Amino acid sequence: MNAIPQRNVQAGETSSAGFLDSVDQNFRHAMTFLDLPEGLSERIMQCNSTYTVRFGVRLRGRMYSFIGWRSVHSEHCEPVKGGIRYASNADAEEVEALAALMTLKCSLVDVPFGGSKGALKIDPREWTPQELERITRRFTQELNKRGLIGPGVNVPAPDIGTGEREMAWMMDEFRRANPTDVINARACVTGKPLSKGGIAGRTEATGRGVQFAIQSYLRDPRTAGLNGKRDLKGAAIIVQGFGNVGYHAAKFVSEEDGARVTIVAERDGYVANADGLAIEALKQHHIKTGSILGFEDATSFAGDMTGIAQPCDVLIPAAMENAIHAGNADRIKANLVVEAANGPITFEADKVLRTRGITVLPDLYVNAGGVVVSYFEWVKNLTHIPFGLMERRRRERRNQTIAMALERMTGKEFPADIRDEFLEGGAEIDLVRSGLEDVMRSTWTRIADLIEQQPELGDYRTAAYVASIRQIADAYEAIGI
Numbered sequence: 001m002n003a004i005p006q007r008n009v010q011a012g013e014t015s016s017a018g019f020l021d022s023v024d025q026n027f028r029h030a031m032t033f034l035d036l037p038e039g040l041s042e043r044i045m046q047c048n049s050t051y052t053v054r055f056g057v058r059l060r061g062r063m064y065s066f067i068g069w070r071s072v073h074s075e076h077c078e079p080v081k082g083g084i085r086y087a088s089n090a091d092a093e094e095v096e097a098l099a100a101l102m103t104l105k106c107s108l109v110d111v112p113f114g115g116s117k118g119a120l121k122i123d124p125r126e127w128t129p130q131e132l133e134r135i136t137r138r139f140t141q142e143l144n145k146r147g148l149i150g151p152g153v154n155v156p157a158p159d160i161g162t163g164e165r166e167m168a169w170m171m172d173e174f175r176r177a178n179p180t181d182v183i184n185a186r187a188c189v190t191g192k193p194l195s196k197g198g199i200a201g202r203t204e205a206t207g208r209g210v211q212f213a214i215q216s217y218l219r220d221p222r223t224a225g226l227n228g229k230r231d232l233k234g235a236a237i238i239v240q241g242f243g244n245v246g247y248h249a250a251k252f253v254s255e256e257d258g259a260r261v262t263i264v265a266e267r268d269g270y271v272a273n274a275d276g277l278a279i280e281a282l283k284q285h286h287i288k289t290g291s292i293l294g295f296e297d298a299t300s301f302a303g304d305m306t307g308i309a310q311p312c313d314v315l316i317p318a319a320m321e322n323a324i325h326a327g328n329a330d331r332i333k334a335n336l337v338v339e340a341a342n343g344p345i346t347f348e349a350d351k352v353l354r355t356r357g358i359t360v361l362p363d364l365y366v367n368a369g370g371v372v373v374s375y376f377e378w379v380k381n382l383t384h385i386p387f388g389l390m391e392r393r394r395r396e397r398r399n400q401t402i403a404m405a406l407e408r409m410t411g412k413e414f415p416a417d418i419r420d421e422f423l424e425g426g427a428e429i430d431l432v433r434s435g436l437e438d439v440m441r442s443t444w445t446r447i448a449d450l451i452e453q454q455p456e457l458g459d460y461r462t463a464a465y466v467a468s469i470r471q472i473a474d475a476y477e478a479i480g481i
Contacts, residue, residue, distance in 0.1 A: 018346055019321040020097040025347040027100070030465035033457060036473055044472055047096045048072045053142040059131050068120040068139055070148045073099035076475040079152050081106060081113035081371060083159030083191075086166075090119035094321070101342055102371070105364045107475075108468040109443050111375045116154055118143070124161050136166050140173040149174055151187035151382065157374050158191040160243070160320075164203070167192045187381035190374035199377040199387070200429035202370075205436065207248020209369020210316065210340045212437050213361055214253065216444035217336075222452060224359060226313055226336060233258035236274075238312040238334070240265040241319030242282070242292055245340050245367065249316055251279045259314070263307050264292055267319075270307030271298035309333065317344035324349045332358060339363035354459055362461035364468065365443060372439050376432055387431045399423050 024045070031041045050071040056063045069092050072080050082102040095117050103115025120139055124132055143149040149156060149170070158167055167189045175185040186197035194200065201208070217223050218230050226235060237259045239250045246264070253259040260276035271277065271292050278297055285295045293300040301307065308315060308323065315334035317323045321343035324332060329345075329352035337353065338361045339345060345353065345360065353360055380387060400423055403414055414422065426434075451463040 018325070019343050020093045022322070022343055022345075022347040022350075023097045023100050026461065026465055027469075029347075030462055030469055033454065033462070033466050034469060034473070037477075040473055040476060043476065044074070044469060045100075047099060048075060050092055050096055050099075051146055051148060052092065053139070053146070055138050055142050057135050057138050059127075059134065066120060066122060066135060066139070068118065068142070069095045070118040070143055070146075070154070071095045071099040071116060072148075072154070073115040073117075074103040074472065075114045076103075076472055076479070077106070077112050077114045079113060079150070079155050080116035081111075081155045081157070081190075081374065082116035082118065083157045083370075084118035084120065084162055084166075084170075085159035086120050086122050086124045086161030088121060088123040090121045095119050097321075098342055101364055103472065104465065104468040105368050105371055107471045108364055108446075108464055109368045109372055109439050110471075111368075111371055113155070113371070113375070116156075117159075118148075118156060119159075122161075129165075132166070133169050136169045137173045140170045141177065144174060144177050149188055150178075151181075151184045151378075155187065155374075155378060156189045157370065158244075163244070164191060164193045164198065167198075168196045171196060184382055187378050190377040191370075192377070197377075197381050199373065199380055199432060200427070201432035201436070202373050202377055203244065204248045204252075205373035205432075206245045206340070206367050206370040207250075207252060208433065209372065209436060209440055210245070210249040210318075210338060210366055211252040211257065212369070212440035213366045213444065214314070214336075214338055215257070216441050217361055220444065220448055222448055231257065232314070235259045235313040236262045236311070237314045237316060238263040238265065238308060238310060240308045240315070240317045240323060240344075241341060242266050242286060243318070246316070246318035247279070247283055249318060249340055250277075251283075254279050262312060263310055265305075265307030265319075266292050269293050269300060269302040269304050271295050271300050272307075272310070273298040306331075314338060316340050319344070322346050324353075326352065329353055330356070332356075334358060336361070339366050342367065350459075350461065360459065360461060362464050365440075365447060365460070365464050368443070369436055369440065372436050373432055376435060387428045388426055392426060395426060396423055 027045050053068050056065050082099055098117035099115050102117055106113040148154050171189050171192055174188045175182055191202055192198035218225055232253055239246045239261055242264050250261045254261045262274055263270050263272045268291055282295050286292050293302050309331040311333040314336045316338045318340035323344040325346045326348040329349035336359050342363050407413055446467055447460055447463045450467050451457050457463045
């Protein structure tokens with residue numbers, strides 16, 4: 001496939017074409033700081049292949065036709081990895097842009113995958129669970145026929161409109177279609193339920209990664225911090241999007257870091273409470289009513305799309321791409337914008353925010369938690385050993401020995417609550433969270449070190465792109481491309 005052509009992005013554009021343009025322009029901007037061999041930059045930018053699949057499923061007494069895509073951006077490292085979304089507005093250009101981001105994301109956090117992405121043009125709310133299962137299984141058959149799913153070639157994961165349920169269906173269909181590869185079949189997708197080979201902490205992973213990204217930024221003395229502070233205690237936060245990522249990010253920063261989530265915005269409006277929203281109660285209201293509006297402990301603004309433009313310390317766009325564009329960037333009133341979604345800020349809007357002195361933590365770093373924990377799940381499925389199985393009891397006995405020695409030396413007993421926590425060997429979710437935090441912290445150090453060494457990069461997004469592309473270039477050169 002040819003390199004992505006440049007287009008003129010109109011102010012306020014929110015189409016997938018604008019998203020693809022933003023990714024392309026960020027690529028090109030980062031390339032100006034890299035001295036790559038002639039032709040290699042174009043090779044890295046190009047999307048290797050995009051497959052369009054069309055298939056029919058007999059439902060409700062008639063045949064329905066569906067269209068889907070799976071894009072493979074780069075195979076410098078295999079297998080390739082990326083989510084599959086179910087959305088009525090999905091198209092090939094959006095999928096290609098998301099696949100490119102996956103390549104960059106995996107490279108940045110040093111996860112050994114190339115980038116891929118997929119989508120099915122469907123509104124899952126229009127179909128029953130039984131119908132969705134049949135559609136998903138047929139889609140999986142089409143991907144399998146083209147070699148676009150498998151533990152060693154292409155590993156899908158959940159995205160917008162999909163979750164554990166869809167991944168379990170896909171894994172089961174892959175096993176049925178490949179009876180000679182059943183031993184590793186569970187590794188054909190990640191984000192599965194625990195009962196089907198999933199891993200503890202995968203559902204919360206992207207939101208947890210958002211929390212770790214903010215913490216890493218604030219704790220780094222080289223950064224501006226947040227109004228002179230190095231933590232989120234008392235900070236006013238606006239979250240746009242209350243799906244899996246937005247909910248978990250809001251929950252963790254409010255319940256664990258002491259922040260006030262003052263506004264949650266969705267497609268039908270926003271809810272606000274200056275003292276901070278009760279996130280878990282809001283989630284239950286959302287599940288019960290299908291909307292965040294009408295939540296009793298907040299003021300509702302139905303049909304009002306200006307939630308992200310209200311004053312706050314931190315803005316977390318966690319919905320769709322292009323949420324902040326040239327038409328509204330000058331109205332953003334946050335000190336720090338944390339990109340929990342993929343591509344929520346267009347290239348032009350990013351320039352406006354930088355000019356206004358607003359710091360942006362980029363998507364390819366902030367929302368990498370999902371692919372990091374997906375990597376953990378993939379490894380677990382291939383090794384067939386749960387994390388902690390070989391170490392947990394040994395660690396408990398070691399900690400018990402340390403506790404007994406301290407008690408003998410001091411003549412005092414450990415308080416019961418502290419002793420229990422100290423002796424705990426660590427469950428799988430503890431190890432997953434620890435591993436994710438380590439990756440997010442070390443990746444932040446990599447970004448911050450680079451911008452310290454090359455201040456001309458100017459912003460964290462450019463630094464992240466440069467670090468990622470440089471590693472991809474090294475991989476291509478190592479294999480003789």
